[in-house]
Each structure stands twice: as C-alpha cells, then as structure tokens.
Amino acid sequence: MQQLHFQQGPIRPPSEADSLLIRTTQGCPWNKCSFCTLFDDMEFSIRPVEDINRDIWAAKAFYKDRKFTRCFLQDGDSFAMETTDLLEVLQTLKQTFPELEQISSYGRAQTMTKKTPQEMKAICDAGLNMLYCGMESGSIDVLKKMKKGITPKSILKSAEYAKQAGMKMMTFIIMGLGGKELSESHVTGTAELLNQINPEEIRVLTLAVKAGTDLDDMVQQGAFTPLTEKEMVEEQRKLISLLDGISSQYGNYHSINLLMELSGRLPVAKHNLLSTLDRFLSMDSDEQNNFILGRRIHYYTRLQDMENRLYFDTVQQQLSKIGNTNPTAIEEVFYHLRQRMI
Ligand code: SF4
Structure with missing residues (x-):
C-alpha cells in the first residue's frame, strides 16, 4: 500500500468519509468536556502554515487525478488559526484542488466569536463555507455540568457570525446528555436554541458514557443518572415536537442512534418523525x-x-x-x- 506523506488526524464527521482531509490543528483547544476522550493524550497545537501547505501539495501528489468536491479541515478547531494564516491555507487548497465546492471544519463558539464579522466573511469567501458545531445542548445547566466551556449565548452569537458570513452550519446534539436530572432542561433549552439558530442541519447523537471519563465518575457517584433507551426516545420525541419555525435537515445518521429512520427536512418531515417515534413508543x-x-x-x-x-x-x-x-x-x-x- 502506498504511504501517506501528509498528516491525517484521528477524527472527521461521518459525512466527510469521502472528503479530502487536511490537518490544520492538532487536538482540541478545550479538551475538558466531561463526556469526551477524543483528544485525551494530545496537547492542542496549531500547525505552521508551511507544513499545512506542504501537506496539501503532498495530498495532490498522492491522489493524482482524483477530484475532490469536499474537504474537511482536521482536528478540533481551524478557527483557532490566525485569520491571515487560515486564508493562506484556503488559497493553497483552492489552487491545488480547484474543483472543491465545500470546505468545512469544526469551530468552537468561543474561538469564532473572537474573529470580527469581516474576518468571518473573508474566511467564507476564501472557501471555508461549512461549519460543524458541537453544540450538544442548549441548556446552560447541561453545558455547565458537562464542562463544555460554552453558553447558549455564545453558541447563538457564533451561529449568527457564521450565517452572516454566508457559512452553512451543522449542529450536533446529544440525546440523554442531561441525564434524568436535567432531561427537561436539556430538551427545552436545546429546542429553544435550535429554533433561534435554524441551522442547515441538525445531527443527533445518543449518549454513551465512556469508561474513565468525568461523566463516568459522575454516574458512579450518583450525580448523573443515565436515561434508559426508551427515555431517550421519549426525549427525542419531545425535542422534535418543540422544534418550530425552522427549515433544518434533521438526521440520525450515527449508528449509535436507535431509530436510524428519523431523518428529513423540517417542517415537512416533522409529522413523519413523530409518527416513527410514536410507533416505537406504542410497542x-x-x-x-x-x-x-x-x-x-x-x-x-x-x-x-x-x-x-x-x-x-x-x-x-x-x-x-x-x-x-x-x-x-x-x-x-x-x-x-x-x-x-x-
Ligand atoms: S470541545 Fe469537542 S473535542 Fe473538545 S473536549 Fe469538548 S467534545 Fe471533545
């Protein structure tokens, strides 16, 4: 097998499986969320522009004539780069892979809101036109308990920045993240925030508590009571019933989700989504x-x-x-x- 001569990070969203992957940062600048072990052993760093550009050319040489229409910038937060550096990388990408239609990245609300609206617009105009946002919950209490380091206010502000700049936004939410203790707050806060943001896509994940995380400790100490599978379905039903006035694509694409058929564009799909959930709940x-x-x-x-x-x-x-x-x-x-x- 031919050897890669450019860096690849450990993660990418499932929908970026066929995308060109270019690594701009290593690890996560926050790395403190109670449920996450993704970058446990990795200190966050921003890669030098020369190294990233060298990787882009090495990827071009490796893939030869293969055409990519999508590129995902790894790892946790390309917006942590200086804007001029990020623009330079985007320019190299567009020169090297001129057929790219979408360039995407994870972006933390806290980092993005440090950029000016003009910088965000310049980044979008240079090609980074899709943002993955790990919002997880719209409840301030859940975000605090999970040590997300962001607030509903900062998520909303970063979403407005991204949208005004012209970026599409995909938000991830995690069913069950409030546990039994904060389930109500999780659902109502998340629905309220999603209704304000109206993201292009809402992607649902289901909580699984990883061994060795702070969340696992909370479970052992009785500070977090996980929802049962059925309760998570009920939670999702409540969430969907509260989504109102938005036109997002709603999807359960990750295999950890129970009902993979829950997918469709709101508001048209709302009735079908609720019927599927009711079908399960009536068994x-x-x-x-x-x-x-x-x-x-x-x-x-x-x-x-x-x-x-x-x-x-x-x-x-x-x-x-x-x-x-x-x-x-x-x-x-x-x-x-x-x-x-x-
Ligand atoms: S921000 Fe994302 S990658 Fe970083 S610790 Fe939290 S969940 Fe993990």
Whole structure:
C-alpha cells in the first residue's frame, strides 16, 4: 500500500468519509468536556502554515487525478488559526484542488466569536463555507455540568457570525446528555436554541458514557443518572415536537442512534418523525426490548426490520438468555452495548 506523506488526524464527521482531509490543528483547544476522550493524550497545537501547505501539495501528489468536491479541515478547531494564516491555507487548497465546492471544519463558539464579522466573511469567501458545531445542548445547566466551556449565548452569537458570513452550519446534539436530572432542561433549552439558530442541519447523537471519563465518575457517584433507551426516545420525541419555525435537515445518521429512520427536512418531515417515534413508543416493552437489542447487535437498522421473522426470533432467543423479565438487567446490557459502540 502506498504511504501517506501528509498528516491525517484521528477524527472527521461521518459525512466527510469521502472528503479530502487536511490537518490544520492538532487536538482540541478545550479538551475538558466531561463526556469526551477524543483528544485525551494530545496537547492542542496549531500547525505552521508551511507544513499545512506542504501537506496539501503532498495530498495532490498522492491522489493524482482524483477530484475532490469536499474537504474537511482536521482536528478540533481551524478557527483557532490566525485569520491571515487560515486564508493562506484556503488559497493553497483552492489552487491545488480547484474543483472543491465545500470546505468545512469544526469551530468552537468561543474561538469564532473572537474573529470580527469581516474576518468571518473573508474566511467564507476564501472557501471555508461549512461549519460543524458541537453544540450538544442548549441548556446552560447541561453545558455547565458537562464542562463544555460554552453558553447558549455564545453558541447563538457564533451561529449568527457564521450565517452572516454566508457559512452553512451543522449542529450536533446529544440525546440523554442531561441525564434524568436535567432531561427537561436539556430538551427545552436545546429546542429553544435550535429554533433561534435554524441551522442547515441538525445531527443527533445518543449518549454513551465512556469508561474513565468525568461523566463516568459522575454516574458512579450518583450525580448523573443515565436515561434508559426508551427515555431517550421519549426525549427525542419531545425535542422534535418543540422544534418550530425552522427549515433544518434533521438526521440520525450515527449508528449509535436507535431509530436510524428519523431523518428529513423540517417542517415537512416533522409529522413523519413523530409518527416513527410514536410507533416505537406504542410497542409493548417486549417488542421494544427486542428492537433495542436487535439494533445493538446489528440485526436491525430500522423498525420494519423486525418484520423479518428469522431475525426477530434470533434476537428473542438472545433476549431470553439475558433474562427478559428483569428490566434493570436488560437496561444494563443495553448501556454496555452502547458503550462499546463509541
Ligand atoms: S470541545 Fe469537542 S473535542 Fe473538545 S473536549 Fe469538548 S467534545 Fe471533545
């Protein structure tokens, strides 16, 4: 296999699987969120422009005639770069890969709001026209408890900056991030903020508590009570019912989510999204457990996959092995299966 002569970071959004990946920063400038271990052993640094430009040319040589229409700038926050440096990198990218239509990056609200509106516009005009925002929640209490280091106000301000500059914005939210204690605040705060931002896309993730995180400690100490799978579905139902006046694409694309069919453009898709959630919620608990286990052990992707009798019976056998009459034991199995998916 041909060897890469340019750096690749450890993460990219799932939708950037076929994109050109260019690394502008290493790690995350914050690196303190209670639930995250992504860059645990990596100190944040901004790569020198010469190194990034050298990587862009090395990528061109490596991919030869391959055409890329999308590029994702890794790792955690390209907006941490000096604006002039970022503009230089974008210029090199456009020269080297002139067919690029979209250049995207993660951007932290705290970093972006340090740029002036003029700088943001210049960055967008130079090609960085798509922003991934790890908002996770719109509740100040949840953001504080998770040590996100951002507030709903700063998220809204950065979203306004990005939009005024002409950037599309994709926001990630995490179902279950408030636990039982802050579920209500999580849902209402998140819906309220999303209604204010009206992002191009809302991407849903489902919480899985990673071993060794601060959040894991909170769970052990009783300060955070994880929602059950069913409660997370109920939470998502409430969230969608509160989304109002926005035209975002709403999607459950990550395999950690239970109901992968929950996807569509608002407001038209709202009715279908709620119907799918109601379909799951109206099943009896045996069927719900069958579906959850079937999803977690990869027999099902969608609710209709339960109609496959062979799959249904196989999952049912697995369920009876873990004792399908003991709800706590089953929920614990689901919790650990979810943990293994991250
Ligand atoms: S900002 Fe993102 S990458 Fe950084 S610690 Fe928080 S969740 Fe992890």
